[in-house]
Amino acid sequence: MAFADYIRDKRxxxxxxxxxxxxxxxxxxxxxxxxxxxKIERGDFAPPSExxxxxxxxxxxxxTDLLLAMAGKVSKDLQEVIRARPQLVAELLRQVKDLPDxxxxxxxxxxxxxxx
Amino acid sequence: MLTLHSDxxxxxxxxxxxxAQCSVKFSRTLRVPDDQRHYLxxxxxxxxxxxxxxxxxxxxxxxxRRRGGVFLPLYQAEALSLxxxxxxxxxxxxxxxxxxxxxxxxWQNELSPERQDYLVSGRNRFHDGFVVGQQEVRQFVAMPLxxxxxxxxxxxxxxxxxxxxxxxxxxKVEAFRTRFGAWADSxxxxxxxxxxxxxxxxxxxxxxxMGLAPGGLVKQKTLRDPYGYDAWDQTRWERCFIHLLNxxxxxxVTGVKLxxxxxxxxxxxNWRLPWYHHYSEGEPVEGTGILAKLASVATWFKAKHGxxxxxxxxxxxxxxxPVQSRSxxxx
Numbered sequence: 001m002a003f004a005d006y007i008r009d010k011r012x013x014x015x016x017x018x019x020x021x022x023x024x025x026x027x028x029x030x031x032x033x034x035x036x037x038x039k040i041e042r043g044d045f046a047p048p049s050e051x052x053x054x055x056x057x058x059x060x061x062x063x064t065d066l067l068l069a070m071a072g073k074v075s076k077d078l079q080e081v082i083r084a085r086p087q088l089v090a091e092l093l094r095q096v097k098d099l100p101d102x103x104x105x106x107x108x109x110x111x112x113x114x115x116x
Numbered sequence: 117m118l119t120l121h122s123d124x125x126x127x128x129x130x131x132x133x134x135x136a137q138c139s140v141k142f143s144r145t146l147r148v149p150d151d152q153r154h155y156l157x158x159x160x161x162x163x164x165x166x167x168x169x170x171x172x173x174x175x176x177x178x179x180x181r182r183r184g185g186v187f188l189p190l191y192q193a194e195a196l197s198l199x200x201x202x203x204x205x206x207x208x209x210x211x212x213x214x215x216x217x218x219x220x221x222x223w224q225n226e227l228s229p230e231r232q233d234y235l236v237s238g239r240n241r242f243h244d245g246f247v248v249g250q251q252e253v254r255q256f257v258a259m260p261l262x263x264x265x266x267x268x269x270x271x272x273x274x275x276x277x278x279x280x281x282x283x284x285x286x287x288k289v290e291a292f293r294t295r296f297g298a299w300a301d302s303x304x305x306x307x308x309x310x311x312x313x314x315x316x317x318x319x320x321x322x323x324x325x326m327g328l329a330p331g332g333l334v335k336q337k338t339l340r341d342p343y344g345y346d347a348w349d350q351t352r353w354e355r356c357f358i359h360l361l362n363x364x365x366x367x368x369v370t371g372v373k374l375x376x377x378x379x380x381x382x383x384x385x386n387w388r389l390p391w392y393h394h395y396s397e398g399e400p401v402e403g404t405g406i407l408a409k410l411a412s413v414a415t416w417f418k419a420k421h422g423x424x425x426x427x428x429x430x431x432x433x434x435x436x437x438p439v440q441s442r443s444x445x446x447x
Binding site: 109110111112113114115116 | 117118119120121125168169170181182183184185186214277281354355356357
């Protein structure tokens with residue numbers, strides 16, 4: 001599902017239970033004009049900045065990385081990770097590309113044994 | 117490979133055998149009265165989900181970062197129970213403040229050929245405390261480091277390590293196949309668990325360490341190794357330092373509050389929770405006497421404060437549920 005449809009669905013679902021999730025109020029809380037948010041939700045405008053997506057994720061109770069990925073963006077912290085070791089990280093990502101989710105989770109949840 | 121799966125530490129040695137996996141859970145449990153009487157095993161409450169030190173590296177003491185591993189939240193004076201599961205036998209060494217909880221000797225990675233200083237998973241499903249006699253342990257009770265209560269401080273005079281240490285050796289694959297026959301290489305798969313990622317908080321904490329002190333007496337056997345010292349593959353091992361973080365600081369570090377304060381004897385009675393009488397066949401290890409000489413939390417508290425330990429009343433009559441220890445099937 002595209003970013004625009006996804007956030008509109010999420011916000012509308014929340015609004016059906018709580019009026020504070022109206023377009024106007026959500027726009028106000030994340031610091032944008034309601035018309036701008038409306039155009040983003042309709043797909044007329046491109047997704048907003050990383051900072052606004054973070055605020056939107058927080059507001060809608062969604063995962064920031066998921067929304068950023070749907071918006072075609074890579075968060076600043078991940079960009080730093082890639083910039084620090086570009087070849088190694090690129091190689092790692094290519095290697096895990098076809099792994100099933102549980103295998104990737106195994107990889108990222110390994111516990112480090114240190115010096116004791 | 118050592119991984120964290122929601123509320124479970126998972127040791128796996130796929131290079132040894134596909135079934136060479138063992139899970140360790142940590143549960144909050146009732147601190148039994150520390151009054152020199154022997155109590156049955158109280159039922160454990162929900163497992164505590166460990167957090168990886170590396171996920172909160174900016175918020176934790178430097179020493180914790182150096183040691184790696186995971187951390188667990190506990191309330192002060194709360195009791196901790198360990199449980200083990202998995203079909204493949206492991207020799208598991210456990211330390212509290214780097215004091216071996218079976219022998220009372222200083223921590224060593226190696227298994228001792230002279231005296232059993234490890235427990236065997238499958239044969240032993242639970243480990244609730246310091247082994248002080250053939251059929252008794254003194255409960256693991258979380259206390260702040262530096263106040264003299266912990267086994268480490270009582271035995272070494274130093275509040276240096278704290279926490280809990282676990283090291284696992286898998287059984288040699290030849291020994292496994294010999295003892296477990298066709299089942300050893302059958303296609304029974306070990307069930308994997310869901311993963312729950314946590315979000316780091318912002319607060320930074322220092323001097324938050326807790327250690328394990330000997331609490332009340334619980335009837336629990338630590339069974340002898342039926343396979344023998346040579347059955348264990350001592351060329352392969354994984355270990356983990358489990359730091360213990362005070363519940364208040366845990367909230368500051370992770371932003372997560374523990375769901376409820378430690379329940380007392382009265383709560384257990386109100387909830388009508390049964391206490392367990394474990395029947396397990398097999399000879400227990402005897403303990404070395406080193407741990408039996410430790411002062412319990414109540415003794416130490418009275419010496420220090422001149423008054424009895426609070427919330428230490430006996431439970432009165434309780435419901436008892438007999439439990440037969442599950443043993444690993446031999447083929």
